[in-house]
Amino acid sequence: xxxxxxGLLVGCMMVLAxxxxxxxxxxxxxxxxxxxxxxxxxxxxxxxxxxxPAQQPEDSGVVVLVPDGEGGSSAIxxxxxxxxxxxxxxxxxxxxxxxxxxxxLQDDEQLDGPVLALLTSARQQESSxxxxxxxxxxxxxxxxxxxxxxxxYRLAQVRLDQGDAAQAxxxxxRGLSYAAGRPALQAGLWGLVADARERQGDAEGAAQARQxxxxxx
Amino acid sequence: xxxxxxxxxxxxxGFWRRWSGLxxxxxxxxxxxxxxxxxYLDAVVQEKFSGKRWAVPxxxxxxxxxxxxxxxxxxxxxxxxxxxxxxxxxxxISQPGQMSAASGRVDVYTRGFQSFEGSEPAQRISVRFNGxxxxxxxxxxxxxxxxxxxxxxxxxxxxxNEDRILVRLDQAPAYLVEALVAVEDREYFQHFGVSPxxxxxxxxxxxVAGGVVQGGSTLTQQLVKNFYLNSDRSLIRKGTEAIMAVLxxxxxxxxxxxxxxxxxxxxxQDGRRAVHGFxxxxxxxxxxxxxxxxxxxxxxxxxxVKGPSLYNPRRQPERVKKRRDLVIxxxxxxxxxxxxxxxxxxxxPLDVTVRGSMxxxxxxxxxxxxxxxxxxxxxxxxxxxxxxxxxxxFDPLLQLKAEKAVETAFKRLGERAGSEMEAAMVVTGAQTxxxxxxxxxxxxxxxxxxxxxxxxxxxxxxxxxxxFLTALEQPQRYSLITPVDxxxxxxxxxxxxxxxxxxxxxxxxxxxxLHEALSRSYNQAxxxxxxxxxxxxxxxxxxxxxxxxxxxxxxAMLLGSGAMTPLQVTDMYQTLASGGFNTPLRAIRHVLTADxxxxxxxxxxxxxRFDSATIYLMQEGLSRxxxxxxxxxxxxxxxxxxxxxxxxxxxNDLRDSWFAGFSDDLLAVSWLGRDDNGQTRLTGATxxxxxxxxxxxxxxxxxxxxxxxxxxxxxxxxRLTGEGSxxxxxxxxxxxxxxxxxxxxxxxxxxxxDTEPVKxxxxxxxxxxxxxxx
Numbered sequence: 001x002x003x004x005x006x007g008l009l010v011g012c013m014m015v016l017a018x019x020x021x022x023x024x025x026x027x028x029x030x031x032x033x034x035x036x037x038x039x040x041x042x043x044x045x046x047x048x049x050x051x052x053p054a055q056q057p058e059d060s061g062v063v064v065l066v067p068d069g070e071g072g073s074s075a076i077x078x079x080x081x082x083x084x085x086x087x088x089x090x091x092x093x094x095x096x097x098x099x100x101x102x103x104x105l106q107d108d109e110q111l112d113g114p115v116l117a118l119l120t121s122a123r124q125q126e127s128s129x130x131x132x133x134x135x136x137x138x139x140x141x142x143x144x145x146x147x148x149x150x151x152x153y154r155l156a157q158v159r160l161d162q163g164d165a166a167q168a169x170x171x172x173x174r175g176l177s178y179a180a181g182r183p184a185l186q187a188g189l190w191g192l193v194a195d196a197r198e199r200q201g202d203a204e205g206a207a208q209a210r211q212x213x214x215x216x217x
Numbered sequence: 218x219x220x221x222x223x224x225x226x227x228x229x230x231g232f233w234r235r236w237s238g239l240x241x242x243x244x245x246x247x248x249x250x251x252x253x254x255x256x257y258l259d260a261v262v263q264e265k266f267s268g269k270r271w272a273v274p275x276x277x278x279x280x281x282x283x284x285x286x287x288x289x290x291x292x293x294x295x296x297x298x299x300x301x302x303x304x305x306x307x308x309x310i311s312q313p314g315q316m317s318a319a320s321g322r323v324d325v326y327t328r329g330f331q332s333f334e335g336s337e338p339a340q341r342i343s344v345r346f347n348g349x350x351x352x353x354x355x356x357x358x359x360x361x362x363x364x365x366x367x368x369x370x371x372x373x374x375x376x377x378n379e380d381r382i383l384v385r386l387d388q389a390p391a392y393l394v395e396a397l398v399a400v401e402d403r404e405y406f407q408h409f410g411v412s413p414x415x416x417x418x419x420x421x422x423x424x425v426a427g428g429v430v431q432g433g434s435t436l437t438q439q440l441v442k443n444f445y446l447n448s449d450r451s452l453i454r455k456g457t458e459a460i461m462a463v464l465x466x467x468x469x470x471x472x473x474x475x476x477x478x479x480x481x482x483x484x485x486q487d488g489r490r491a492v493h494g495f496x497x498x499x500x501x502x503x504x505x506x507x508x509x510x511x512x513x514x515x516x517x518x519x520x521x522v523k524g525p526s527l528y529n530p531r532r533q534p535e536r537v538k539k540r541r542d543l544v545i546x547x548x549x550x551x552x553x554x555x556x557x558x559x560x561x562x563x564x565x566p567l568d569v570t571v572r573g574s575m576x577x578x579x580x581x582x583x584x585x586x587x588x589x590x591x592x593x594x595x596x597x598x599x600x601x602x603x604x605x606x607x608x609x610x611f612d613p614l615l616q617l618k619a620e621k622a623v624e625t626a627f628k629r630l631g632e633r634a635g636s637e638m639e640a641a642m643v644v645t646g647a648q649t650x651x652x653x654x655x656x657x658x659x660x661x662x663x664x665x666x667x668x669x670x671x672x673x674x675x676x677x678x679x680x681x682x683x684x685f686l687t688a689l690e691q692p693q694r695y696s697l698i699t700p701v702d703x704x705x706x707x708x709x710x711x712x713x714x715x716x717x718x719x720x721x722x723x724x725x726x727x728x729x730x731l732h733e734a735l736s737r738s739y740n741q742a743x744x745x746x747x748x749x750x751x752x753x754x755x756x757x758x759x760x761x762x763x764x765x766x767x768x769x770x771x772x773a774m775l776l777g778s779g780a781m782t783p784l785q786v787t788d789m790y791q792t793l794a795s796g797g798f799n800t801p802l803r804a805i806r807h808v809l810t811a812d813x814x815x816x817x818x819x820x821x822x823x824x825x826r827f828d829s830a831t832i833y834l835m836q837e838g839l840s841r842x843x844x845x846x847x848x849x850x851x852x853x854x855x856x857x858x859x860x861x862x863x864x865x866x867x868x869n870d871l872r873d874s875w876f877a878g879f880s881d882d883l884l885a886v887s888w889l890g891r892d893d894n895g896q897t898r899l900t901g902a903t904x905x906x907x908x909x910x911x912x913x914x915x916x917x918x919x920x921x922x923x924x925x926x927x928x929x930x931x932x933x934x935x936r937l938t939g940e941g942s943x944x945x946x947x948x949x950x951x952x953x954x955x956x957x958x959x960x961x962x963x964x965x966x967x968x969x970x971d972t973e974p975v976k977x978x979x980x981x982x983x984x985x986x987x988x989x990x991x
Contacts, residue, residue: 114285114362125334132815136334136807139821144283146648146882147922155821170798170823177796177829180927 115145119154131162149175149185156192165199168192186216255460262464265445270477271381271493273604273811274374277587278367279611280653280806281332284344285362286353289882289917292346294614295323301368301613302328303504303570313339314509321346328506330366333608333807333815337364349917368613369500371584373591375601378489382496382507383604383811386476390510393495394475395553396519400544402436406471410437410462437462440478484518485525492525502530504570512558513565516544530569538567581664582657583611586784586804589670594817604811609804610651612644615916619644619654619885620661622912626889627659629907633898637891641668642908643787644916647884649821650791650800666892673780674873674890678738678901679866680777682793682835683758684747685735686827689834690758691750692955697732697834698939703742708772718744718776721867721900730939735838736846738865740776747775761826763788763799777866786877787886793835793862794879796926797827830928830955836862837953839878840921847902848878854914860921861913865901872896874904880918885909925953932959 118141125134138155145151152175160168172192179185194209282298284290296318304316310326317324322345329339342356342363354360372380386394398405404412412435419433434442441461446454465474483491484498492501498518499507510518520540521528530537542563549559587609591600599605623640630638644654657667666672688695703726710716718740720726725741734742747755752770759766759779764786768779781789784802792799800823808816839862842848847865855861863878874889874897887908890897897904925931931951935942941960942949954960 112287114283114287117361121335132818133334135820136332136818139806140283140334142821143646143649143651144285144288146646147924167820167822170825173825174796174798174823177798177926178924180925 115141115148115151122154126158131158134158147178149179153189160196165196169196172196183216187213190216258461259464261445262461263468272375272602273383274372274380275600275605275607276369277371277607277609279370279609279613281364281367283362283364284351284354286351288351289349290351291349292323295344298365298614299325302365310341314505327363328366331813333809367608370580370611373588373600374490379491379493380497381480381494382500383480384496384507386472388508389479390508390515392512392548393515396515396544396548399547399551400519401522405436408435410466411435411459435462436478437465437474440474440481441465443481482522483525484521485529502569513562514568517541517567520544530567534567580616582655582667582669585667586652586655586670590805606809608806610653610806612653615644616654618915619656619912622908623656625911626908637895638889638897639668639892641672641783641888643669643783644883644885645787645791645802647794647879647882650802652802652804669783671782673782675778675868676781676786677777677866677868677873677875679786679864679875679877681735681743682839682864683762684743684755684775685838686835687750687755687758688746689831692958695731696954696958697838697952698730698934700728701731701734701742701746703727703729703734703739706741706745716773732838732841736841738847744772744775748772762792783886783888787884790877790879790884792826793832794884796829797825797832798823799826829926833926833929834953836921839863848906850902851906851910854910859918862921865906867900870896871898871900874899875901876905876909878909881921882919883916885912928956929953930956930959933962934960
């Protein structure tokens, strides 16, 4: 528990430092596009205007899903959402985009306690090479939040690692059907569709998906 | 005296000389034979004891109940689940298997279990409730979520139906070993397999009593008898038994033998299933794991060893109480327990559950489904002997509600139901495609014809969504408000006949919006629509929805003369409920070996068959069935704030009554009809919908999502004409359309604000545009 908290704190500090250093955006390898913290926040489905109770940051760690170029999943950051810098982009454009996305969200789409906990354990199981357990944890998360595209995104990634590209594509597409108004996630999901199609030998389809990934952003 | 003896001896010498040689030889032969037998028996003893000792049937479990803030779960349902799991009510929880319920809060000490994705610890948690929801969860540390161990709902038994749950000696509760030794074999820890003292005592007792009242068998001998030998009572068998008992003791420790005994002993008969071992007996009689048993429960089980049917606590409670108290007294006499402990234990009731909660017969319909799925992947032998643990999606709480709904509906129907009427119901997770509950007949305990899986009946109007979905897939031609013609139509049928479908009301309605034709289930409009887009296309849509059929492309298929089972209908509607993604229905989540190793997963698999936007329109249409169409009586039982989607189905001459519908989280299909296909005099709305509504009212479904997917726009339309309109006009509603196919907005009807300056501005803009055009 303590190490986890420390980890979160360190992660938080690294994000803060990273944002401060690189002008507020984390460079992400996929298509060489930068994904901002703003986009991540809208991706997390939590309105930016949430008041920030900075005194309890350890409770609000958020797994942010950012695809990397290999279709892998290493580029995931954990940070306490509420204490994350909201100022990484000039405010103005971001709240409207995230507002339109999260404003319509249903309760089950908020990424909160149990789903977050399961995504975290799936991550741990995955990094120890136990893809079956990771998959089971994600399916458990999906039963709790069946419309949460982030869960579908992660499950699609695991399926890809398990060598089931066809299911990876289907799961990513299902994620897309629930990701209206969340451009960063849409881009990530299209990226996954592209990877999955590539694995299935569908170069043309992959190219189309990559195009959509760019448009989504 | 010496001489006398000497003489006699001398006389006898000749005799002895003659015979002793022979006797010696005979003895030698006997010894050799005995040695050979011993060697043979030794091999038998070791072979069976060292390998896999028992064939353990696969155990089937329900889903583990998840607990987290926001979970849909009422306090009462939670207590129902805990009780089924054998949790005991106490004032203050102190060990696993206990609960303490207050109003709005339940404290529970969970038992923990090994699941596919890791182990769930035993822990104290406090669950707070707010109506139908868990409002909070607390425990040690930052407790975000927890799970109860899954309820065992059945097993896969081999032909001889011997069932057991293996336990280790260290899992035995306090006093079990002491009581067993005290009652069955006091010298157990001293003797070498057979007990001359015990035999002597038994012989004496039997002599005094003038019959066999006490056996001289040691625990070891009892084990040998049950484990290796048949139960005839010959002297030779007794001899063999004794030799084997000694051999067993020679090779194995007292503890190992005792552990085997705990697992072997026969402790009851549950229908065709034989209950073996204390592990299973504990579950069977107390619904608790063995190690949780208290003194009075332990004494009861030990007392039963003497004669499980004679001392069946469910049939002979008084006799069993006497026997149990006797065991307790013996423990007291031997100083194992104090007299206070003994007195306290004697004052306790038997505490036996009403019936075996995990009996094979509890959920026959669901178990039937599980067995069919398992037999596709496993050999019978593996299922009945390897002790596999099968984790399913079964939800006992929803099952209870489904069964009650059937019962309630039959009560309400009263006379109209008659004795011939049967029922079936399937409940699945609307998004996951997991089977959560299954009712195979009016009597859910009866395992026979599983109608949910095997009763293929014409589906009537349940097929109509396929017709309308096919139409909506052509947005350039059809939207929800496209007028369709509900007027008489005559089509050629086979062998020169003609077919003129009628509406249920025998009236035609002329031009009606497409959504109304669906929500009111107009037959003539549906047939015209289906013929327009092509019967073959509609039938192909049914296949894409997930049901393989070999229906001929006759127009009559548009009104559902094709047959499906309730499970197939569920598959078909699942695709509508989950946004156009077909999910093969699943009931098994994963399989673990007896040691807890991952054996097989049945992963969540989906395939997108329809565009999400089109499905969204379809869901809108089906929600109008509930709001204003043939399904609206559901809202007599369900709050109108819950958005639901569904469809009634009625077949010719009112033979089958169907309803299929879903919320955001639950999909349920119900059917009423007769096995002889006779008339029920029920429509889908008066029959199956009543079952469905009764179920949903108790299941507290989550309202259907109204968040449109990409590719859907809302436009203002006139409610009556369906033409594009403006929010300022009367009778104007917003309706969803496929993007790019929405009607153009109509002119406004009255100024909402002082619009002069705006109009002026607009005029200027129009001038500019005109300028461009010219």
